[in-house]
Amino acid sequence: MSTLEIRSLRKAFGAVEILKGIDISLEKGGFLVLVGPSGCGKSTLLNTIAGLESITSGEIKIGDRVVNDLHPSKRDIAMVFQSYALYPNMSVSENIAFGMEMRGVPKPERDKAVVAVAKTLQMEHLLTRRPSQLSGGQRQRVAMGRALVRQPQVFLFDEPLSNLDAKLRVDMRVEIKRLHQQTKTTTVYVTHDQVEAMTLATKIAVLKDGELQQVGSPYEIYNSPSNLFVADFMGSPSMNLLEGKVTKTNGEKQIVIDRQGHAPIVLPAPASADIGRLGDGAKIILGIRPEAVNDDESVDRNARSVARFDAKVEIIEPAGPDTYVVTHAAGKELTARMRAETPVQVGENHTFTLNLDKAVLFDPQTTRRL
Amino acid sequence: MSAADALLAAPSREPGRQSNVTRVVIYGLLIVFAIIYLLPLLVMVMTSLKPLPEITGGNMFYLPQHPTFEPWAKAWGTACVGLTCSGLKVYVWNSVKMVIPSVLISSLLGALNGYVLTKWRFPGHKLVFGMMLFACFIPFQSVLIPMATILGQLGAIGQSLQDALGTSLGFGNPTVNLVLIHVVYGLGFTTLFFRNYYETFPNELIRAAQMDGASFFQIFRRILLPNSAPIFIVTVIYQFTNIWNDFLFGSTFAAGDAAPMTVALYNIVNTSTGVIEYNLNMAAAIIAAAPTLIVYVIAGRYFVRGLMAGAVKG
Numbered sequence: 176m177s178t179l180e181i182r183s184l185r186k187a188f189g190a191v192e193i194l195k196g197i198d199i200s201l202e203k204g205g206f207l208v209l210v211g212p213s214g215c216g217k218s219t220l221l222n223t224i225a226g227l228e229s230i231t232s233g234e235i236k237i238g239d240r241v242v243n244d245l246h247p248s249k250r251d252i253a254m255v256f257q258s259y260a261l262y263p264n265m266s267v268s269e270n271i272a273f274g275m276e277m278r279g280v281p282k283p284e285r286d287k288a289v290v291a292v293a294k295t296l297q298m299e300h301l302l303t304r305r306p307s308q309l310s311g312g313q314r315q316r317v318a319m320g321r322a323l324v325r326q327p328q329v330f331l332f333d334e335p336l337s338n339l340d341a342k343l344r345v346d347m348r349v350e351i352k353r354l355h356q357q358t359k360t361t362t363v364y365v366t367h368d369q370v371e372a373m374t375l376a377t378k379i380a381v382l383k384d385g386e387l388q389q390v391g392s393p394y395e396i397y398n399s400p401s402n403l404f405v406a407d408f409m410g411s412p413s414m415n416l417l418e419g420k421v422t423k424t425n426g427e428k429q430i431v432i433d434r435q436g437h438a439p440i441v442l443p444a445p446a447s448a449d450i451g452r453l454g455d456g457a458k459i460i461l462g463i464r465p466e467a468v469n470d471d472e473s474v475d476r477n478a479r480s481v482a483r484f485d486a487k488v489e490i491i492e493p494a495g496p497d498t499y500v501v502t503h504a505a506g507k508e509l510t511a512r513m514r515a516e517t518p519v520q521v522g523e524n525h526t527f528t529l530n531l532d533k534a535v536l537f538d539p540q541t542t543r544r545l
Numbered sequence: 546m547s548a549a550d551a552l553l554a555a556p557s558r559e560p561g562r563q564s565n566v567t568r569v570v571i572y573g574l575l576i577v578f579a580i581i582y583l584l585p586l587l588v589m590v591m592t593s594l595k596p597l598p599e600i601t602g603g604n605m606f607y608l609p610q611h612p613t614f615e616p617w618a619k620a621w622g623t624a625c626v627g628l629t630c631s632g633l634k635v636y637v638w639n640s641v642k643m644v645i646p647s648v649l650i651s652s653l654l655g656a657l658n659g660y661v662l663t664k665w666r667f668p669g670h671k672l673v674f675g676m677m678l679f680a681c682f683i684p685f686q687s688v689l690i691p692m693a694t695i696l697g698q699l700g701a702i703g704q705s706l707q708d709a710l711g712t713s714l715g716f717g718n719p720t721v722n723l724v725l726i727h728v729v730y731g732l733g734f735t736t737l738f739f740r741n742y743y744e745t746f747p748n749e750l751i752r753a754a755q756m757d758g759a760s761f762f763q764i765f766r767r768i769l770l771p772n773s774a775p776i777f778i779v780t781v782i783y784q785f786t787n788i789w790n791d792f793l794f795g796s797t798f799a800a801g802d803a804a805p806m807t808v809a810l811y812n813i814v815n816t817s818t819g820v821i822e823y824n825l826n827m828a829a830a831i832i833a834a835a836p837t838l839i840v841y842v843i844a845g846r847y848f849v850r851g852l853m854a855g856a857v858k859g
Contacts, residue, residue: 227752248758260753264771274757
């Protein structure tokens with residue numbers, strides 16, 4: 176049974192449509208991450224779920240209630256804001272208890288709930304402090320406590336980690352994941368950081384210009400992006416996208432990627448793609464992630480279909496565990512991930528290996544995956 | 546020492562000497578201006594402490610030879626304002642009764658306006674704010690006659706209430722009238738102050754309170770007001786000074802026993818019979834100015850802080 180269901184939701188400010196018909200459903204206990212570039216409408220979508228912004232048409236269902244016209248406080252949700260939005264004039268415990276106070280919960284009960292939440296988040300020693308006396312991570316914790324104490328059906332997070340420094344961000348990410356595993360509360364989380372999306376989500380929704388590009392598990396989004404945008408947006412470094420065409424040799428269809436001044440790369444069609452209806456000479460785009468571009472030494476031993484080609488190494492980026500090697504193919508940069516010890520030299524030729532099990536094909540016209 | 550040496554030596558010596566010279570000039574100027582501003586006050590205080598013969602016979606910069614508080618006592622308790630001779634104390638009380646409600650009501654309404662104009666925006670909010678701003682530019686004099694008409698009608702209502710119920714419920718009472726005028730007139734300024742302050746107040750706090758289930762007024766009272774101390778102090782100082790010092794409305798709409806202190810001071814100073822009692826006039830003027838002075842001394846540092854708060858974020 177799904178806890179959150181959004182059906183053909185539209186939101187327009189005047190003549191400008193921000194959300195153009197969104198359909199998502201999220202099962203109980205799921206963790207949905209809304210991800211997309213800035214201005215794609217992900218925060219607006221979250222605000223409409225929260226009830227902070229009205230919707231133009233469509234339906235939002237939380238549990239088994241349609242909440243379209245319900246006040247935010249009546250939707251059985253709790254939200255963590257980007258700036259944490261702690262009330263500066265109240266102590267931590269007053270901040271956490273404010274919602275209960277507004278709902279008329281008696282004081283002894285409130286105190287008990289505050290202490291319980293403080294224990295869960297390990298911040299009992301902070302309860303009497305003011306928000307201005309807390310560090311960024313502690314404020315984040317209090318904001319989460321304020322949401323937690325309501326025991327809502329759905330948690331909403333609006334880019335909660337974007338104000339923290341890199342190290343703290345990783346710590347808090349783990350904390351959020353642990354919290355979710357503990358409480359099993361259905362969660363909707365907005366971020367523009369695709370690492371957060373991949374690590375936290377049970378379901379990712381990629382948005383662009385107010386339209387859903389793809390909804391699926393992190394694995395699906397990463398390995399079978401439904402179009403070029405998703406392929407390019409998710410993953411860092413992003414997926415290599417090479418222009419090529421289909422040719423028929425000996426009755427078998429192959430992919431040919433032309434290279435100026437070099438022998439073209441010829442490869443069998445990836446198993447994932449259906450190119451049966453493509454004729455001879457049809458243009459395609461080959462998508463392959465950097466970790467599927469290696470050399471013979473570091474290629475996946477279990478790969479069923481590989482292709483090799485020689486190319487000149489242009490840039491080497493040692494990243495610690497791996498080394499990224501950048502070369503050129505079909506007029507585009509091609510990034511390969513190699514083992515850190517790989518003996519490569521800038522300016523020299525190197526044999527690259529493509530793991531075609533992991534490759535996908537796109538139609539350049541429709542930008543959709545084949 | 547050659548010219549080159551002097552040039553080389555100059556940088557190490559220059560900063561200290563330069564800053565000393567600058568400092569002397571700055572402090573000199575500050576002292577001169579302080580004297581210019583303080584001299585009248587000094588003369589006022591000295592004159593108020595002198596017996597009358599010492600003033601008419603002597604130089605106004607001489608220190609009092611036989612200091613006396615008698616002019617102060619007279620100004621406070623027995624000086625004649627028009628035909629009644631009970632000093633300023635009645636009129637100071639009139640002013641207090643007028644100033645405190647006016648300041649509080651106009652500040653609170655201004656805060657409420659600022660809250661709505663920034664956090665509960667409605668179509669046309671810019672126009673409404675523009676018109677409220679325009680109220681700040683309307684000269685006092687131009688509203689006198691329409692104001693008199695309205696107050697006249699309120700007075701008529703008060704009269705009929707008096708006849709019917711035995712009480713006018715404050716309609717037509719001169720002090721109530723002045724409070725009304727000052728609230729209406731001050732609203733433009735207080736709205737401007739609070740709107741600009743709340744403009745930088747984070748919207749997410751309002752949203753968080755909404756999610757917590759706080760109502761319109763609960764958000765105002767529990768979230769916004771407790772975080773408005775700096776701008777509240779600015780508004781109170783500004784309104785207090787303006788309303789306390791108002792002469793035009795006071796003299797037009799509250800004559801006789803209901804007159805505020807500024808009008809009474811004018812009447813004391815302008816008595817055309819007998820000798821002009823400078824010491825009495827000076828004492829009365831200082832009494833009249835004292836409250837605004839006290840407010841500035843107590844809350845002055847917040848004034849500067851509050852004025853800056855809207856201008857610079859952080």
